[in-house]
Amino acid sequence: MLGVPALYSIGYGNVGSSIYYALGITAVYALGATPIALMGAGVFFVFTAATYAEGAALFPEAGGSSSFARRAFNDLWSFIAGWSLMLDYMVTMAISAVTVPFYLAYFFPLLKESNVASTLVGMGVMAFLMVLNIVGVRETSRFNIFWVILDLVTQALLVVLGIIFLLNFPKLLSYVKWGGSEDWPTLGSFIYGISISMIAYTGLESVCQMAEEAREPERMVPRSLMWAVVTVLIMYAFISVIALSAMTPAQLVSEWSNDPIAGIAHFLPDVHLAGLTISLSKIVAPWVALLAASILLIAGNVGLLGISRLAFSLGQHQQLPAFMVRIHPKFRTPYIAIIAFSAASILLLTPGLFAPGILLKLGDLYSFGAMLAFTLAHASIIALRVKAPDLPRPFEPWGNLRWRGSRIPLSAVLGMLGTFAVWLIVVVTHPWGRTVGFIWLAGGIVIYIFYRRRQGLSLTLTVKAPAPALVEEAGRHGR
Amino acid sequence: MIEASRILVALKDPDQVEELTALACMLAQAGKGKEIHALHVIQIPRSLPLETELTAEIDAGEAMLAKAQAVAEERFDLEIRTELLQAREAAPAILEEAKEKGVDLIILGYNRRWRFGDRLLQATTLEYVVRHASCQVLLSVSPTKGA
Numbered sequence: 062m063l064g065v066p067a068l069y070s071i072g073y074g075n076v077g078s079s080i081y082y083a084l085g086i087t088a089v090y091a092l093g094a095t096p097i098a099l100m101g102a103g104v105f106f107v108f109t110a111a112t113y114a115e116g117a118a119l120f121p122e123a124g125g126s127s128s129f130a131r132r133a134f135n136d137l138w139s140f141i142a143g144w145s146l147m148l149d150y151m152v153t154m155a156i157s158a159v160t161v162p163f164y165l166a167y168f169f170p171l172l173k174e175s176n177v178a179s180t181l182v183g184m185g186v187m188a189f190l191m192v193l194n195i196v197g198v199r200e201t202s203r204f205n206i207f208w209v210i211l212d213l214v215t216q217a218l219l220v221v222l223g224i225i226f227l228l229n230f231p232k233l234l235s236y237v238k239w240g241g242s243e244d245w246p247t248l249g250s251f252i253y254g255i256s257i258s259m260i261a262y263t264g265l266e267s268v269c270q271m272a273e274e275a276r277e278p279e280r281m282v283p284r285s286l287m288w289a290v291v292t293v294l295i296m297y298a299f300i301s302v303i304a305l306s307a308m309t310p311a312q313l314v315s316e317w318s319n320d321p322i323a324g325i326a327h328f329l330p331d332v333h334l335a336g337l338t339i340s341l342s343k344i345v346a347p348w349v350a351l352l353a354a355s356i357l358l359i360a361g362n363v364g365l366l367g368i369s370r371l372a373f374s375l376g377q378h379q380q381l382p383a384f385m386v387r388i389h390p391k392f393r394t395p396y397i398a399i400i401a402f403s404a405a406s407i408l409l410l411t412p413g414l415f416a417p418g419i420l421l422k423l424g425d426l427y428s429f430g431a432m433l434a435f436t437l438a439h440a441s442i443i444a445l446r447v448k449a450p451d452l453p454r455p456f457e458p459w460g461n462l463r464w465r466g467s468r469i470p471l472s473a474v475l476g477m478l479g480t481f482a483v484w485l486i487v488v489v490t491h492p493w494g495r496t497v498g499f500i501w502l503a504g505g506i507v508i509y510i511f512y513r514r515r516q517g518l519s520l521t522l523t524v525k526a527p528a529p530a531l532v533e534e535a536g537r538h539g540r
Numbered sequence: 541m542i543e544a545s546r547i548l549v550a551l552k553d554p555d556q557v558e559e560l561t562a563l564a565c566m567l568a569q570a571g572k573g574k575e576i577h578a579l580h581v582i583q584i585p586r587s588l589p590l591e592t593e594l595t596a597e598i599d600a601g602e603a604m605l606a607k608a609q610a611v612a613e614e615r616f617d618l619e620i621r622t623e624l625l626q627a628r629e630a631a632p633a634i635l636e637e638a639k640e641k642g643v644d645l646i647i648l649g650y651n652r653r654w655r656f657g658d659r660l661l662q663a664t665t666l667e668y669v670v671r672h673a674s675c676q677v678l679l680s681v682s683p684t685k686g687a
Contacts, residue, residue, distance in 0.1 A: 366586045366587050374589060
């Protein structure tokens with residue numbers, strides 16, 4: 062069973078890994094106001110984490126917001142939440158995989174110069190993760206804790222070195238120019254920046270997925286979530302400020318948007334100590350490159366594990382065709398789901414073969430799926446407070462509103478309004494995210510309706526197929 | 541002589557069920573043994589929810605536990621309690637079960653005839669149990685081929 066350290070490491074390992082790409086993506090639109098945009102998105106992240114903490118403590122099972130929506134509304138809304146989450150998992154996998162080559166460019170500069178080369182390597186990383194997960198390599202929770210500690214120590218070291226050698230408040234203030242400039246965004250661009258900066262907080266769902274195997278989930282999950290939230294916000298605040306002290310927004314956007322943390326390492330100065338000249342950049346930069354590549358690989362893997370479990374959970378509730386969650390006779394893993402979603406992630410990377418800027422497209426798409434899933438999660442928690450006020454709730458966020466005798470969590474109300482507003486912004490202003498997002502959503506709903514009708518089931522009814530039925534075939538061939 | 545009042549025997553390899561169960565029963569009879577627990581842990585891959593029911597693994601686990609019960613009853617006239625668990629990793633599950641049942645001896649098997657990869661996993665589990673157990677651990681090693 063997992064305790065707080067393991068759950069925290071899963072949470073931080075995922076959310077914290079997004080700093081390796083989110084900073085650059087946000088800076089493209091928010092420029093010198095990137096720290097403000099990240100903290101603005103961080104407010105919604107705190108509300109959403111509070112909602113997930115209440116939901117995961119209430120229902121410690123795989124499924125996250127899809128599970129909450131099933132209990133609060135019906136199977137159709139649960140499917141929409143689950144299907145949106147799947148999009149997020151795929152985007153997280155794709156974005157993590159394609160960021161690996163950007164950091165490895167320290168050793169192989171071609172990966173930074175050619176979008177074809179970096180995209181091909183990203184696709185290769187995804188294919189590698191697919192094979193690894195079909196075979197079902199067993200990594201332990203101790204392995205994850207080790208990497209997260211290493212990541213935290215490295216990020217903390219960068220913050221300390223950055224504060225000592227790079228932090229420059231006059232430079233940061235010099236970017237501020239209301240109305241927009243080369244270094245400061247217009248209001249529209251800033252709002253766009255906030256909406257895309259939601260990519261900074263990928264991975265929240267992963268902790269909820271682990272709730273089912275947590276020791277005392279009602280206590281451990283909220284605690285580890287809150288610790289992860291606090292750490293992530295502190296790191297984002299410092300690292301974004303240090304990045305913009307080290308380089309101008311224009312430099313960050315043009316040269317380091319794909320590997321912003323490598324940019325910080327690059328600008329660390331030489332230190333003269335006891336007659337010796339030590340190049341901090343030459344020591345820290347290769348380490349950051351290797352660590353970022355490893356952490357992103359792990360984050361991509363966790364995304365694949367998450368989507369496999371979510372697919373299985375939807376399959377158990379007859380929301381996805383049973384063949385999708387068939388288990389491999391030898392390796393005992395849901396190989397069809399793993400192959401299908403890995404292939405879809407690879408497909409999401411294909412625009413990168415034709416033009417640079419793949420991270421921005423993926424960021425758009427992430428915001429589309431995540432904001433929809435988060436809105437549904439908030440709405441579900443509010444609905445459950447009204448429909449089932451007496452459910453034993455091991456965790457309740459601070460602050461409630463009274464409405465018709467029910468106690469409505471303030472964080473869920475604000476979170477729902479905020480995430481829905483961001484979703485609307487994405488729909489209105491992000492054409493790529495809107496187009497691919499709606500195609501994905503429409504495709505999923507068609508599959509759902511077709512499958513449910515074929516099974517003779519209502520679209521809204523909650524059903525749970527007996528688990529053995531899903532693995533019957535595997536059972537016949539297994540031994 | 542090992543003295544234990546509560547014994548947990550962790551079963552993994554069908555070929556070792558008889559030998560490990562008999563060992564637990566002999567130690568219980570020779571000492572002041574009161575309870576014997578037989579445990580089989582099904583390891584669920586991380587790509588599946590923990591509650592997934594893998595029918596083939598469940599059938600195999602139940603067969604091992606039934607065999608252990610039969611050995612104890614028929615050869616030693618003893619009753620043993622059985623438990624089938626699902627976990628991500630076998631070693632922590634064995635230790636948690638041992639703690640919950642308050643056992644003072646864990647018996648484990650090591651099969652030298654397994655393939656390299658399986659032997660490696662087996663060794664990792666054994667090493668973890670030996671390092672973290674708060675009670676005695678007895679390891680029974682299967683003979684090599686031809687021995």
